[in-house]
Amino acid sequence: MEESQVLYRHTMVDIPEHLLLKTAEARAKALGISVEQALAEMRGEAEPTKIEKEPDVIEVTQIEVEVKETPAPAAEVKETPAPAAVVKEAPAPAPEKSNGQVPTEVDFAPETKVTQRLLTVVKAKPIQKPTSEPVDKVNTWPHLMLPEFISLMAMTAFLIFISAILQAPLLEEANPNITPNPAKAPWYFLGLQELLSYWDPQIAGVMIPLLIGVAAFMAIPYIDRNKENKPSKRKYAIMLWTFFLAGAGTLSLIGILFRGPGWNWTYPWIDGVWFDDLLDWVHFE
Amino acid sequence: MKNEKIKFRDRLKDISSGLGESLKESTLWGSIFRPGSPFRKGYSDSPRNRSYVVMNNVLYHLHPVKVKRHGVRLSYTLCLGGLSFFTFIVLTITGIWLMFYFRPTEMAYVDIQSLQTSIAFGSLVRNMHRWAAHIMVLVVFLHMSRVFYHGAYKAPREFNWVIGVILLLLTLLLSFTGYLLPWDQLAIWAVTVGGNMAGYTPVFGAQVKFALFAGLEATEATLLRFYVLHVLFFPFIIVIFMAIHFWRVRKDGGISGPL
Incomplete structure (x- = not known):
């Protein structure tokens, strides 16, 4: 009994408020104290109320309920009541008949005894902790590997096809003494070469490719701290990249198609194309 | 019967x-x-x-046992990353084949001519190598754009984007060094233009140009230099970075998204 009176204060930490209140009410009722007092005790803010005495567990002895058959002793009941009246009163006078004993109530759960206590609340959780949300997945074979294989085959077929119909350019042997006009870089550098015709070579030829093309590109994930990946929530980033694409594409196209001798503006449909990579493409039409 | x-x-x-x-x-x-x-x-x-x-x-x-369902849709990746890798493989195979018939000396131009005229499939393989190179530059750049539009460079994939930019640079360098090898007027003057651009580097521009050309201008020494860079040095470097790139794709949780 002594042990069971100890409150497990340290386990009370995680108990949700509503359960704590419920328990406090039960305790208050059991000990005959106020709810606030019980709550304070459970939180360890007040000394726990000692339970004075063992609750009496009354042995249930014979209770005579059958009054009807037993004839009332003459000394106690002067008048013999009518049978109907006896039946009517039977439940109430019964205890008086049992040898003058006073106890009346059968106390199965005496109010002074704590029959239930909340020790702790164990949160419902799985034994194995999932570290991430489940994701809808499919088997790599065949759902990824098959399309992949098909796209590789398509690429191979496309490559063989264009290689069969388009001849890679081969001009006269290299001659450092004869400078072609215009001299053009590979197509992916022609945007830069176009820029070079507007700006100082140190800016257009070195600073822009190094600072924008390398450093800024690498820094993108560290500059853009927006965690969203939905296009609607990163309009600014998408706009910037689209501008970059449009700008680079326009400059490259100008460099490839619209620049002729002396890097002067030419129209490909009037003056022809000065871009040897496209030599055979133009012949092909 | x-x-x-x-x-x-x-x-x-x-x-x-x-x-x-x-x-x-x-x-x-x-x-x-x-x-x-x-x-x-x-x-x-x-x-x-x-x-x-x-x-x-x-x-x-390369592949995990299971992949996210949305990543399998062709419209999500357009296979661009895989095709970048595949064009690299095609270029390696055709490139090794071309090396049998090519000398990076004053004979380079003659070798290319005879490759086109007197060697079985020579012209086809050379064309494949050249067009695949252009396609690779394009596909790598498109892959980069795809990754940007999907915001796939965001945490935890920041560093893989950086590796991707390095791979794009290496792709451009591979293409640029290969551009000189046919040793025709197109090759030598394109490389001269590119090399002169590098020569505008502030402070040590002249040194950069000298290291690139192995001299003051594009000569046969430049041809040998570009050849070694093209067939050994850059492929070696790019394979290392590709390995890291693919490994990080899986370590960072596979394909990004869904959007």
Whole structure:
């Protein structure tokens, strides 16, 4: 009994408020104290109320309920009541008949005894902790590997096809003494070469490719701290990249198609194309 | 007569399928194809075997057993990353083949000419190498744009984006060094233009240009330099970065998204 009176204060930490209140009410009722007092005790803010005495567990002895058959002793009941009246009163006078004993109530759960206590609340959780949300997945074979294989085959077929119909350019042997006009870089550098015709070579030829093309590109994930990946929530980033694409594409196209001798503006449909990579493409039409 | 023909055909069928069966049962066959391979005897399509196909395959280095459903849709990636890698493989194969017929000396131009005129499939393989190179530059750049539009460079994938930018640079350098090798007017003057651009580097521009050209202008020394860079140095570097790139894709949780 002594042990069971100890409150497990340290386990009370995680108990949700509503359960704590419920328990406090039960305790208050059991000990005959106020709810606030019980709550304070459970939180360890007040000394726990000692339970004075063992609750009496009354042995249930014979209770005579059958009054009807037993004839009332003459000394106690002067008048013999009518049978109907006896039946009517039977439940109430019964205890008086049992040898003058006073106890009346059968106390199965005496109010002074704590029959239930909340020790702790164990949160419902799985034994194995999932570290991430489940994701809808499919088997790599065949759902990824098959399309992949098909796209590789398509690429191979496309490559063989264009290689069969388009001849890679081969001009006269290299001659450092004869400078072609215009001299053009590979197509992916022609945007830069176009820029070079507007700006100082140190800016257009070195600073822009190094600072924008390398450093800024690498820094993108560290500059853009927006965690969203939905296009609607990163309009600014998408706009910037689209501008970059449009700008680079326009400059490259100008460099490839619209620049002729002396890097002067030419129209490909009037003056022809000065871009040897496209030599055979133009012949092909 | 007709009956006998059918009989003969059936017997041939039996013999060939019997040969196939006994070949599949042989120790040699079983030692080549690991358990779970679709080529092994008794393969059946089940979720368990679908896992085994990948797990017991050398491609397990590249692909996990399962991938996110949205990533399999063609419209999500357009296969651009895979095609970048594949064009690199095509370029490696055709490039090794071309090396048999090419000398990075004053004979370079003659070698290319004879490759086109007197060597079987020479012209086709050279064309494939050149167009695949252009396609690779384009596809790598498109892959980069795809990744940007999907916001796939965001945490935890920041560093893989940086590696991707390095891969783009290496792709451009590979293409640029290869541009000189035919040793024609197109090659030498394109490289001269590019090299002169590098010469505008502030402070040590002249040194950069000298290191690039192996001299003051594009000569045969430049040709040898670009050849070694093109067939050994840059492929070596790019393979290392590709390995890191693919490894990080998986370590960072596979494909990004869904959007």
